[in-house]
Amino acid sequence: MKTKTGTLLALLFVAISSINAQQESSKALGTWKLFSFKYGDREEQTISDAFQRIKLITRTHFAWVEYSTNEKTVTDSAGGRCEINGENYIENIDFAGAGMKAFLGKKQTFKLKFVGNKMYLSGNLSDNLQINEVWIKLE
Numbered sequence: 001m002k003t004k005t006g007t008l009l010a011l012l013f014v015a016i017s018s019i020n021a022q023q024e025s026s027k028a029l030g031t032w033k034l035f036s037f038k039y040g041d042r043e044e045q046t047i048s049d050a051f052q053r054i055k056l057i058t059r060t061h062f063a064w065v066e067y068s069t070n071e072k073t074v075t076d077s078a079g080g081r082c083e084i085n086g087e088n089y090i091e092n093i094d095f096a097g098a099g100m101k102a103f104l105g106k107k108q109t110f111k112l113k114f115v116g117n118k119m120y121l122s123g124n125l126s127d128n129l130q131i132n133e134v135w136i137k138l139e
Contacts, residue, residue: 027114028057028084032135039131051075057082057136060110062091076100085111089121102127 034053038044047053055064063079080094091108093100103126110123111129119135 028089028112028119029057029059031138032119033138034133035136036134037132040129044132054138057084059084066097080101084112 030078032055034047034055036044036046042088050069051066052069053066056062058079061079062082063077065077066075067073068075074097076097076099078091078093078096078100081092083090083092089110089112091110093106093108094102096104106126108123108125110121113120117137119132119137121135122131124130
């Protein structure tokens with residue numbers, strides 16, 4: 001009897017954990033605007049009005065584009081396949097703008113945290129640069 005109860009409780013725990021991870025993962029889906037960032041030892045910076053960076057995340061792919069708001073031209077971009085599992089987020093860079101060519105074909109591993117309409121993305125790029133970004137969800 002104890003073995004059956006223990007097994008049922010373990011299965012229930014696994015099922016609930018899986019549901020919670022899926023709910024966290026679905027929070028990442030959508031369109032995001034970069035609000036602030038901190039790269040390496042630099043001080044945290046907010047995005048100026050002269051540039052915008054928009055990120056699109058689906059269940060299987062992502063893309064981001066940075067553009068000049070004055071000139072309406074793309075200044076950099078990257079995208080490819082992604083994996084989302086709870087707070088774990090991996091980007092596989094399959095295409096890149098000029099400033100991101102060094103990351104082509106490499107995985108970037110991050111942690112995600114959500115507070116309200118903000119997504120906090122942190123981790124180390126494949127070149128070991130530590131990044132912390134704050135994104136705001138666009139509706």
